[in-house]
Amino acid sequence: MRFNGQAHFVKARDRRYDGRDMHIHPLITDSDSLLKLCERLAKSDFIAVDTEFMRENTYWPDLCLVQIGNLEEAAAVDPKAEGIDLTPLLNLLVNNEDVLKVFHAGGQDLEIIFNLTGGTPHPLFDTQIAAMALGLGEQVGYSNLVESLLGMSLDKGARFTDWARRPLDNRQIDYAVGDVTHLATLFPKMLQRLRKTGRGGWLDQEMERLADPSNYANDPAQAWKRVRIPSRKAEVLGRLKALAAWREIEARSKNLPRGRIMKDETLADIASHPPANQDALARVRGLSPSWKSNDIGARLMEALASAHPLPADEMPPREDRQPGLGKEGALVADLLKLLLKIRARESNVAARLIARSEELELLAAGRRDGLSILAGWRFDEFGRDALDLVEGRLAFAVRNGKLLMTRTEAEG
Numbered sequence: 001m002r003f004n005g006q007a008h009f010v011k012a013r014d015r016r017y018d019g020r021d022m023h024i025h026p027l028i029t030d031s032d033s034l035l036k037l038c039e040r041l042a043k044s045d046f047i048a049v050d051t052e053f054m055r056e057n058t059y060w061p062d063l064c065l066v067q068i069g070n071l072e073e074a075a076a077v078d079p080k081a082e083g084i085d086l087t088p089l090l091n092l093l094v095n096n097e098d099v100l101k102v103f104h105a106g107g108q109d110l111e112i113i114f115n116l117t118g119g120t121p122h123p124l125f126d127t128q129i130a131a132m133a134l135g136l137g138e139q140v141g142y143s144n145l146v147e148s149l150l151g152m153s154l155d156k157g158a159r160f161t162d163w164a165r166r167p168l169d170n171r172q173i174d175y176a177v178g179d180v181t182h183l184a185t186l187f188p189k190m191l192q193r194l195r196k197t198g199r200g201g202w203l204d205q206e207m208e209r210l211a212d213p214s215n216y217a218n219d220p221a222q223a224w225k226r227v228r229i230p231s232r233k234a235e236v237l238g239r240l241k242a243l244a245a246w247r248e249i250e251a252r253s254k255n256l257p258r259g260r261i262m263k264d265e266t267l268a269d270i271a272s273h274p275p276a277n278q279d280a281l282a283r284v285r286g287l288s289p290s291w292k293s294n295d296i297g298a299r300l301m302e303a304l305a306s307a308h309p310l311p312a313d314e315m316p317p318r319e320d321r322q323p324g325l326g327k328e329g330a331l332v333a334d335l336l337k338l339l340l341k342i343r344a345r346e347s348n349v350a351a352r353l354i355a356r357s358e359e360l361e362l363l364a365a366g367r368r369d370g371l372s373i374l375a376g377w378r379f380d381e382f383g384r385d386a387l388d389l390v391e392g393r394l395a396f397a398v399r400n401g402k403l404l405m406t407r408t409e410a411e412g
Contacts, residue, residue: 027173029081037068037075038088044070046100048183049093049121051109052163052176059251059258061112064163069180076177080166086116094119102187104128104142104179106210114216122211127183129206130190133199135348146182149189154178199349202377206353220245225316229268232316234309240271241314242307246300261296262286274304317367332364333357335396336386342403343382354382363390 028034041047052065066077066089079086093101094117101121103109105128110120131140136148143154158175161168194200209215224237224244231237247267251258266286275281278301282292291297337360344351355373363371363386373383385405388394397406 026075027168028075028077029084031083031085034077034084034086035088037073037077038092040073041068041070042092042096042099044099046070046102046125046184046187047092048074048102048180048187049106049109050103050176050179050183051112052161053108053112054162054164055257057257059255060115061108062164063112063116065168065176067176067180069177069184071184074177074181074184076173078168080164090117093117093121097122100125102127102183104145104183105139107215110210111216114213118213120211120213120216124207124211125187125191125203126207126210127186127190129210129353130194130203132350132353133202133206134190134193134197135350138350138352142179142183145186149186150182152182154182199377205376218248220248223248227264227267229271231272234312234315236271237310237315239274239304239307240268241310242303243267243271243300246303250296250299270300270304275301277301329361329364332390333361335389336360336364338396339386339389339405340382342405343385347381349381354378355386360386363387 028037047068047070050067051063052067053061053063055061063079066079068075068077068089077086077089078084090113092099093113101124103121103124103126106124106126110124114120127145128140128142131137131145136145140148143156146152146154155175155178158172161172161175163176194203221241224241227240227244229236229240243262244267247258247261250256250261254261263286266284269286270284275284278297279292281287281297281300282289284291287297291300337357340351340355340360344354347354355378359371359373363373368374371383372378373386375383385394388407393408395406395408397404
């Protein structure tokens with residue numbers, strides 16, 4: 001599915017998208033009704049999708065509700081209903097390439113779907129990312145986007161609902177379904193604006209990145225990369241890798257948040273200062289005295305015993321953790337941030353969509369490989385000038401009280 005103007009949405013341009021013909025269905029709790037709904041929605045050009053879930057007390061997000069709809073109908077599906085078969089819904093989301101799936105800030109929704117199926121919705125469109133490409137703000141919230149484009153204020157009265165509790169009342173269901181009814185109305189308006197800007201190609205690249213299943217696969221062997229630790233010693237990082245993988249497996253098996261097993265700070269402390277034996281765990285800050293004799297403490301010690309120094313090819317680049325810019329490099333990074341601000345303002349695009357501060361600091365520190373600003377549309381929009389600035393081919397100047405960019409003699 002492409003957003004560069006050659007779309008699948010030719011019919012959509014001649015339709016009315018005021019949402020007034022939308023019919024809200026009751027909560028779907030049986031397989032037959034769900035199958036029929038999915039058969040109807042499969043004939044759509046696009047569907048809007050949202051989920052309600054709880055994850056405060058679990059490792060795996062607890063899926064409580066799926067809202068789905070198009071411009072004709074919308075429904076809330078209860079995945080907790082006894083005997084309901086979600087297969088038609090999951091097939092529609094993951095296996096049907098003819099229907100575009102529209103989300104807002106859909107990362108956690110995609111993670112849930114990946115956990116259930118091993119795949120992600122494709123093709124997809126995320127209205128939060130599109131809003132940044134349209135200059136509507138940095139990570140604009142859903143209610144603000146609805147108010148900006150539809151002139152409506154959303155009722156937030158049910159936002160603190162415990163979605164895992166049953167029964168859900170009509171007000172809660174209407175609140176949840178309202179997210180997709182408005183989303184279905186928003187999408188064509190945003191698509192029309194994107195066609196006028198010519199930035200559909202940007203969105204193609206961003207949506208493909210968002211839909212990449214590797215974003216949502218929590219490999220225990222990679223879990224250590226999410227833990228901050230000051231040391232770069234291979235022995236310490238090897239222990240951190242073993243401990244983080246152990247914690248991931250423990251959290252999964254017990255369906256508890258990682259922090260309930262062990263907090264990051266404690267994990268890093270044990271990796272840096274490993275206890276000599278299991279009895280010593282009782283003296284580790286953040287662990288209860290029972291760890292010196294219980295099974296989980298024994299498994300932790302086994303993980304430590306199995307640790308090996310991190311191989312050289314797995315060592316994180318120094319810049320990724322501490323760029324080490326120094327005073328001169330920090331000044332260059334500040335200039336890059338100024339350039340980004342100028343280019344974002346000129347293009348009317350959220351600066352966050354173009355580049356993040358970490359990448360600018362890496363570029364200032366001398367990094368060239370693996371930076372998203374040096375590839376694709378970001379290079380054309382900003383990266384080329386950023387590279388020229390760092391390498392002396394571009395400079396700032398002030399003329400008649402205005403800040404300008406000038407090419408230098410070094411360009412040749």
